Amino acid sequence: MSPSLTHWIRRAGLVLGLVLTQSLHAAPAALPNVATDQTIGTINCASSTCHGSIAPWNESNVLQNEYTTWSRLDRHAKAYTVLLNKQSQRIAKNLGLAQPAHESKICLDCHSHNPDSKNRGPRHVVSDGVSCEGCHGPAGKWVTSHTVANVPHAENVANGLYPTSRPVEQAKLCLSCHFGNDDRFVTHRIMGAGHPRMAFEIETFGALEPAHYKVDADYVRRKGEYNPVRLWAIGQAYASQQLLDTLASSKRGRDGLFPELVLFDCHSCHHPMSEQKASLRLGVGSGRVNLNDNNLLMLRAIVRVIDPANSAAFDRQVSQVHHAVAGSAEQRAADPVALAKNLSATIGRYMNRFEQETFDAAVLRNILLALLDETSANQYANYAGAEQAYFSISSLTSSLIKQGGLAASGPVTQRLTSMRKALANEDKFRGEQFLTEVAAMRALIPAQAK
Ligand code: HEC
Ligand code: HEC
Ligand code: HEC
Ligand code: HEC
Structure with missing residues (x-):
C-alpha cells in the first residue's frame, strides 16, 4: 500500500x-x-x-x-x-x-x-x-x-494481533519474559552463572519502557477503558499465580533434591552470616528460607479492601502455603503443592473480579493505606518485598494524584525519593530507613487527601 x-x-x-x-x-x-x-x-x-x-x-x-x-x-x-x-x-x-x-x-x-x-x-x-x-x-x-481505518480492533485481534490492551493478556505477555513460563525461564542456575535478578511491576515498567502509546478519548473508544490501578492489581495477581504454579510444576518447580531457588527470597540465603537478620515473615520463623512473596503481600492489601469479608481467609491461605513450604510445625503434615494450587485457584477468581472492578479514588486510597499499613507488621523488611512495595506505592500514589484524590506535593515526592534511595544498593539495603519512610508516607495520605 x-x-x-x-x-x-x-x-x-x-x-x-x-x-x-x-x-x-x-x-x-x-x-x-x-x-x-x-x-x-x-x-x-x-x-x-x-x-x-x-x-x-x-x-x-x-x-x-x-x-x-x-x-x-x-x-x-x-x-x-x-x-x-x-x-x-x-x-x-x-x-x-x-x-x-x-x-x-x-x-x-x-x-x-x-x-x-x-x-x-x-x-x-x-x-x-x-x-x-x-x-x-x-x-x-x-x-x-490494521492499516484500514474502519476495521475494528477486534478484527485485527482475530487476525493475530496480540491483545496487549487487555490487562490479563498484557501481564501474561510481560511476565512470560520478566518471570518466565514453561517455554522460557531464568532458573537459579542461570542466575548463578551471572544473570541479573529479575524485578518487575507491570504498571511502573510500562511507564518506564517508555510508553509509545497515548491513552486518550480516541484510545478508549477503540480499545475500552484503561485503568492503571486495575493493571497493577492484575499484574500482582498474575505474578503471584506464576510463583505458585511454578512451585507446583513438576517441570520447573524442582532442581535435583532442591526446589527451584528463584521462587525464594534471594536474601534469605545471600547475606553474610555475621548479619543476624532472623526474618519472621508472616510468622514463618528464623532459620528458614522464605518464599519470594512480594506480590502476594500486595495482593493481601487489595483483597482487604475489595473483599473484606474474605480477607482473613485469604491471609490464612497465604500463610498456610508459607508454613507448608517452610515445613513449620503447624503445617508439617500439609502438602505444599496442593496448598499452592488451591491458592492459585483463589487468585484466579480474584483476577476475574479485578477485571470488573472500577478502582475509584476511594477504593484506591484504601488499598494504598492497607499496603502502607503492612509496614507496621514489618512485612517489607526484605529487599524484594521493599522493592515491590516501592513500585506499588509510587504507581498508586501517582494514580491517586491523577484521580484527584491526593494533592501532588513536595513531601509526597520526597518520601518516594527517600524510599528509592534506601533501595539503591541491594547489598546494603537500609530496611529501617525504608520502613521509616513508608510510615511517614502513611501519615501523609490522609493529611493531604483531597
Ligand atoms: C514490550 C512490548 C512491546 C513492544 C516491543 C512494542 N509494543 Fe507497542 N504496545 C505495547 C503495549 C503494552 C501497548 C499498550 C496496550 C495497547 O494499546 O495494546 C502498545 C501499544 C501500541 C500501539 C497502540 C496505540 C493505540 O493508541 O492504540 C501501537 C500503534 C504500537 N504499540 C506500535 C508498536 C510498534 C510499531 C512497535 C515496534 C517499533 C511496538 N509497538 C513495540 C507493547 C509493546
Ligand atoms: C520477549 C521477551 C520480553 C517481553 C514479552 C517483554 N520484555 Fe521487557 N525486557 C526483556 C528483556 C530481555 C529486557 C532486558 C533488555 C536489556 O537490558 O537490554 C527487558 C527490559 C525491560 C525494561 C527495562 C528494565 C530496566 O531495568 O531498565 C522494561 C521497563 C520492560 N522490559 C518492560 C516490559 C513490559 C511492560 C512488558 C510487557 C508489556 C515487557 N517488558 C515485555 C524481555 C521482554
Ligand atoms: C525468561 C526470559 C529470559 C531468559 C531465558 C534470559 N533472559 Fe536475560 N534478561 C531477561 C530480562 C527480562 C532482563 C531484564 C531484567 C531487568 O532489568 O529487570 C534480562 C537481563 C539480562 C542481562 C542484563 C542486561 C542489562 O542491560 O544489563 C544480561 C546480560 C542477560 N539478560 C543475558 C542473558 C543470557 C546470556 C541469557 C541466556 C543464557 C539470558 N539472558 C536468558 C530475560 C531473560
Ligand atoms: C536456598 C538458598 C538460596 C536462595 C533462596 C537463592 N540462592 Fe543464589 N545461591 C545459593 C547457593 C547455595 C549458591 C552457590 C554458592 C557457591 O557456589 O558458593 C548460590 C549462587 C548464586 C549466585 C552465584 C554467585 C555465588 O554467590 O556463588 C548468584 C548470582 C545467585 N545465587 C543469585 C541468586 C538470586 C538472584 C536469588 C533469588 C532470585 C537467589 N540466588 C536465591 C543459594 C541460594
Whole structure:
C-alpha cells in the first residue's frame, strides 16, 4: 500500500469516527513467540509514514512515532545487543552452552522475538531484539487489516494481533519474559552463572519502557477503558499465580533434591552470616528460607479492601502455603503443592473480579493505606518485598494524584525519593530507613487527601 493511501485511509477513519469494538471476553490469545502466523520483520513497521515518524502525528489515532521511541529509548530494542557483551559471554561460558549467547535459543527466546523457523518471513532478524512483533504478535495476517481505518480492533485481534490492551493478556505477555513460563525461564542456575535478578511491576515498567502509546478519548473508544490501578492489581495477581504454579510444576518447580531457588527470597540465603537478620515473615520463623512473596503481600492489601469479608481467609491461605513450604510445625503434615494450587485457584477468581472492578479514588486510597499499613507488621523488611512495595506505592500514589484524590506535593515526592534511595544498593539495603519512610508516607495520605 502506498504511504499516501495509508495516510488517507487513516484520515478517513478519523472523519467517520470509529465505533467501539471491544470484545470483552475473547479467548486467550497465543503468546507471540508461539503463535503460528508469519513474522514479517520490524523493518515493515519502521517507515516514516507508518510507525517511524520522528514526531507524533496530530491527525492520527495512534502516535505513529512508536518505532522511533522504541529504537531510541526502549531497552527491548537493545535486548539482543546485550547478548554480545562480556556479561553474556560469561553467562554462556559458565553454563557451558555449545554456542555463544547470541546464538543460543535459551537466551534468544527472551532477548529477541525468536519464533519457530518455519514461521519466519525473509525480513525478520533476531538482532532487532524484542521487536514490535515480539509483543504485538506475528503480523502476517493483521498487517493489512490494521492499516484500514474502519476495521475494528477486534478484527485485527482475530487476525493475530496480540491483545496487549487487555490487562490479563498484557501481564501474561510481560511476565512470560520478566518471570518466565514453561517455554522460557531464568532458573537459579542461570542466575548463578551471572544473570541479573529479575524485578518487575507491570504498571511502573510500562511507564518506564517508555510508553509509545497515548491513552486518550480516541484510545478508549477503540480499545475500552484503561485503568492503571486495575493493571497493577492484575499484574500482582498474575505474578503471584506464576510463583505458585511454578512451585507446583513438576517441570520447573524442582532442581535435583532442591526446589527451584528463584521462587525464594534471594536474601534469605545471600547475606553474610555475621548479619543476624532472623526474618519472621508472616510468622514463618528464623532459620528458614522464605518464599519470594512480594506480590502476594500486595495482593493481601487489595483483597482487604475489595473483599473484606474474605480477607482473613485469604491471609490464612497465604500463610498456610508459607508454613507448608517452610515445613513449620503447624503445617508439617500439609502438602505444599496442593496448598499452592488451591491458592492459585483463589487468585484466579480474584483476577476475574479485578477485571470488573472500577478502582475509584476511594477504593484506591484504601488499598494504598492497607499496603502502607503492612509496614507496621514489618512485612517489607526484605529487599524484594521493599522493592515491590516501592513500585506499588509510587504507581498508586501517582494514580491517586491523577484521580484527584491526593494533592501532588513536595513531601509526597520526597518520601518516594527517600524510599528509592534506601533501595539503591541491594547489598546494603537500609530496611529501617525504608520502613521509616513508608510510615511517614502513611501519615501523609490522609493529611493531604483531597
Ligand atoms: C525468561 C526470559 C529470559 C531468559 C531465558 C534470559 N533472559 Fe536475560 N534478561 C531477561 C530480562 C527480562 C532482563 C531484564 C531484567 C531487568 O532489568 O529487570 C534480562 C537481563 C539480562 C542481562 C542484563 C542486561 C542489562 O542491560 O544489563 C544480561 C546480560 C542477560 N539478560 C543475558 C542473558 C543470557 C546470556 C541469557 C541466556 C543464557 C539470558 N539472558 C536468558 C530475560 C531473560
Ligand atoms: C514490550 C512490548 C512491546 C513492544 C516491543 C512494542 N509494543 Fe507497542 N504496545 C505495547 C503495549 C503494552 C501497548 C499498550 C496496550 C495497547 O494499546 O495494546 C502498545 C501499544 C501500541 C500501539 C497502540 C496505540 C493505540 O493508541 O492504540 C501501537 C500503534 C504500537 N504499540 C506500535 C508498536 C510498534 C510499531 C512497535 C515496534 C517499533 C511496538 N509497538 C513495540 C507493547 C509493546
Ligand atoms: C520477549 C521477551 C520480553 C517481553 C514479552 C517483554 N520484555 Fe521487557 N525486557 C526483556 C528483556 C530481555 C529486557 C532486558 C533488555 C536489556 O537490558 O537490554 C527487558 C527490559 C525491560 C525494561 C527495562 C528494565 C530496566 O531495568 O531498565 C522494561 C521497563 C520492560 N522490559 C518492560 C516490559 C513490559 C511492560 C512488558 C510487557 C508489556 C515487557 N517488558 C515485555 C524481555 C521482554
Ligand atoms: C536456598 C538458598 C538460596 C536462595 C533462596 C537463592 N540462592 Fe543464589 N545461591 C545459593 C547457593 C547455595 C549458591 C552457590 C554458592 C557457591 O557456589 O558458593 C548460590 C549462587 C548464586 C549466585 C552465584 C554467585 C555465588 O554467590 O556463588 C548468584 C548470582 C545467585 N545465587 C543469585 C541468586 C538470586 C538472584 C536469588 C533469588 C532470585 C537467589 N540466588 C536465591 C543459594 C541460594
